[in-house]
Amino acid sequence: MMIHNFPTAFTSADEAYHYTVSRVLNLGQDRGDRTGTGTRAVFGHNVEIDLSGGTLPVVSLKKTRYQDAIAELIWMLSGSNSLVPLIEQGIHIWTDWPLKAYNLETGENIGRDEFEARVLADPEFAEKWGTIAPCYGTEMRSFESSGGAVIDQFQQLVDEIKSNGESRRLIWSLWRPEFVTVKGGTGLPPCHFGGAVNVTNGELSIKLRLRSSDVGLGWPYNVAQYGYLLHLLAALTDNKPGMLVVDIDDCHIYQNHIDGMTEVLERECRTDPKFIWKRKPTSLDDLSLDDFEVVGYEPQGFIKLPVAV
Ligand SMILES: Nc1nc(=O)c2c([nH]1)NC[C@@H]1CN(c3ccc(C(=O)N[C@@H](CCC(=O)O)C(=O)O)cc3)CN21
Numbered sequence: 030m031m032i033h034n035f036p037t038a039f040t041s042a043d044e045a046y047h048y049t050v051s052r053v054l055n056l057g058q059d060r061g062d063r064t065g066t067g068t069r070a071v072f073g074h075n076v077e078i079d080l081s082g083g084t085l086p087v088v089s090l091k092k093t094r095y096q097d098a099i100a101e102l103i104w105m106l107s108g109s110n111s112l113v114p115l116i117e118q119g120i121h122i123w124t125d126w127p128l129k130a131y132n133l134e135t136g137e138n139i140g141r142d143e144f145e146a147r148v149l150a151d152p153e154f155a156e157k158w159g160t161i162a163p164c165y166g167t168e169m170r171s172f173e174s175s176g177g178a179v180i181d182q183f184q185q186l187v188d189e190i191k192s193n194g195e196s197r198r199l200i201w202s203l204w205r206p207e208f209v210t211v212k213g214g215t216g217l218p219p220c221h222f223g224g225a226v227n228v229t230n231g232e233l234s235i236k237l238r239l240r241s242s243d244v245g246l247g248w249p250y251n252v253a254q255y256g257y258l259l260h261l262l263a264a265l266t267d268n269k270p271g272m273l274v275v276d277i278d279d280c281h282i283y284q285n286h287i288d289g290m291t292e293v294l295e296r297e298c299r300t301d302p303k304f305i306w307k308r309k310p311t312s313l314d315d316l317s318l319d320d321f322e323v324v325g326y327e328p329q330g331f332i333k334l335p336v337a338v
């Protein structure tokens with residue numbers, strides 16, 4: 030694969046992240062947002078990261094728990110919307126939104142630990158409150174179409190890549206027009222809401238669409254997990270990894286992340302670690318963190334950032 034000389038094509042997640050942070054800090058405009066925190070944002074931001082050398086795009090400029098990010102995507106790809114499998118793995122990144130909805134609707138004011146304990150202890154409680162439905166899981170694996178048919182869009186995507194690799198219709202989409210006004214249980218419609226796959230000369234590339242990207246927290250997770258998806262789709266369809274293209278609408282740094290992001294810019298860009306299958310998955314229903322190794326990740330210091338809920 031030739032790296033064409035566009036300024037937005039990079040060989041590592043760090044270079045793409047450095048460019049993104051620097052562009053938003055320097056060119057962004059300050060504006061308000063749903064959470065009341067305030068952001069500095071650009072509208073329309075693109076990066077391409079080359080994974081053809083067998084790398085996983087993990088930001089080292091701030092230590093990133095890429096295992097959690099990939100576990101989160103595997104959870105979504107399993108078709109689940111339930112917090113239970115995440116909490117059981119010690120991953121707490123989704124709890125705040127169902128908790129907020131619970132406290133708002135019931136008038137209670139319980140904390141995260143108590144909420145998670147109840148979700149784990151009581152299946153009925155978990156089904157009613159411990160869910161991020163209708164987002165991600167069901168839409169990926171059992172999307173109810175307007176005619177009532179239920180479509181497993183990721184299986185369909187894999188089948189279509191195998192049988193019709195030159196297609197220009199290799200699209201997945203989690204978005205529904207009603208999300209503009211009806212926001213579902215957690216009030217958060219999907220941020221990574223779709224994308225496209227392209228296979229050219231045996232190299233598989235993905236273009237990921239993000240309607241909204243929290244550069245401090247969400248961006249490194251989204252890039253690492255869709256880097257994994259690229260390796261996964263390539264493995265399932267007998268192709269080689271190509272480019273991860275990330276196409277963002279509102280790309281923002283929360284005002285209370287600006288110091289942390291300024292520190293990121295002072296650090297050095299490193300090469301991405303290698304992604305190595307220990308056991309190639311044979312189906313979407315057979316995914317695990319134990320299937321692969323990530324070799325050569327050398328993170329720089331962890332930067333603690335508050336999450337805007
Ligand atoms: N404001 C906001 N930013 C997001 O990135 C985000 C949301 N909301 N809502 C839904 C999901 C949840 N995601 C999240 C939420 C929290 C972290 C986070 O706090 N990450 C810490 C580590 C926290 C931990 O390990 O428990 C980090 O420093 O990366 C990351 C992604 C991504 N999404």
Ligand SMILES: O=c1ccn([C@H]2C[C@H](O)[C@@H](COP(=O)(O)O)O2)c(=O)[nH]1
Nearest residue numbers: 063217220221241242243247248251
């Ligand atoms: O995968 C994700 C999920 C969420 N985010 C961020 C982007 C925004 O900062 C918030 C969502 O708020 P909206 O008002 O719904 O845009 O979460 C992310 O970066 N990646």
